[in-house]
Amino acid sequence: MTRYLINRLLVSIPTLIAISAVVFFILALAPGDPMGEFASNPSITAEVRENIRRSLGLDQPIYIRYFKWAWAFLRGDMGYSFQSRSPVFELILQRLPTTLWVVGVAYCLSVLVAFPLGVISALKRYSAIDRVVTTVAFLGFSLPTFLTGLLFLLLFSVWLNWLPFIYNSTLQVTDWGSLVEQIKQSIAPVSVLVLYQSAVLMRHVRSSVLEQLDRDYVRMARAKGLQQWIVLNRHILRNALIPVVTLVGLEIPKIFTGALVTEQVFRVPGIGALLIDSISTSDTPVVMAITFIYAILVAIFNLLADLTYGFLDPRVRY
Known part of the structure; x- marks a missing residue:
């Protein structure tokens, strides 16, 4: 190791x-x-x-x-922004809580939704449940986030007037009322990200589980009389999750670097919006810092994903 x-x-x-x-x-x-x-x-x-x-x-x-x-x-010095003359590190820290809240909540919900639905869809393949899940996953994967974001704005903000138009970053959660407002303004961007990310994860989970269902060791486990949940937990999931872990490991850095398109559509002042603004103004220190941080996070989480293989599949030896 x-x-x-x-x-x-x-x-x-x-x-x-x-x-x-x-x-x-x-x-x-x-x-x-x-x-x-x-x-x-x-x-x-x-x-x-x-x-x-x-x-x-x-x-x-x-x-x-x-x-x-x-x-x-x-040495930990990311330089100063050409536009605001502020330290780049401080600019990133100012935007980080908003990005962690919106993108982090969206990704956690995506994982919680995609894994069980992907497994159920694979176990119930060609059934009505499978058709519904695959159809929803296909739509979520095919529709770009800027389109679904605009549809959410038109439906829930313009026509129904249920949700606010623009994300208010100055809102402080001090009481129950402000917490409700924070949740209301986060529903639309979080839902857009969940629709797309859960669709991507769901497709991979379903295909990975389907590859394992007809393997010889799964048939042998069933022939021995093991219960379905034991076969699923001990023999199917631990092998099926290996490619899914790779995908999750590559997607986690986005929690820290933001969702570029979604943050622009809903005016969420996260790191993704900061990156877009910095690119448009040729603010090189900010762009370099965010891009390189993302590269470092990808390398770290990719390494963690590789190390997880040994836990999921004992046949993997380093």
Whole structure:
């Protein structure tokens, strides 16, 4: 196990370095100028703009800027935003609670919905339950989140006037009434994410369980007279969950980095919305920090998913 961990870390570290370099150079060479907002301001002269550019280090070569950024990131310094002049770390911390609340609740509900429905659909294949579950999963997987988000806004906010139009990030939960308002404004974005994420998970759970139902060891377990729930728990699920664990491990980092489209539709001030705004304004430090944090989380949770294989399937040896 220790050797396996060391080998994976030796692979992950160069991969993260390569990702950081590629993203940094792409952002540095992309069209757009972080100082563009000052160009239209007649009170700011070209000399002042050049001084600001020099203070931000934008006058240095790209490779020097990259090495400075990488060294600062290793020390926990993510730099300062070109637009707000605030530390990037503080900007992310301000948006993180909203993202964890909306995206985290949505993903937990998706897992709770997808796993039992996927297993039931596989065990009752070709039945009415299976047809209903697969149809709902197909619709949830096929419809893009921006479309379902707009439909939710039209139905529940415009026509029925049940839910608020825009997410209020300044709302503080101090009493029962404010808690109800917080839940009401979270229903629409959470529901949109649950519809899509549970559909994706449900399809994988169903297909993985179906692959195991006709295996020889499952037939042998049933021939021995074991009860259905014992066969399902000990022989089917532990093998069927291996590909599902990989999918879950790759999806968990989104809980920390936000849902880009959904946050834009419902004006949820999460990290995903911060990333979109930073890309549109060429705010490189913010984009780099969020992107690289996402890459680190993917590497970590992918490693955890691989380690979980040994628990689910004793045949896996590291």
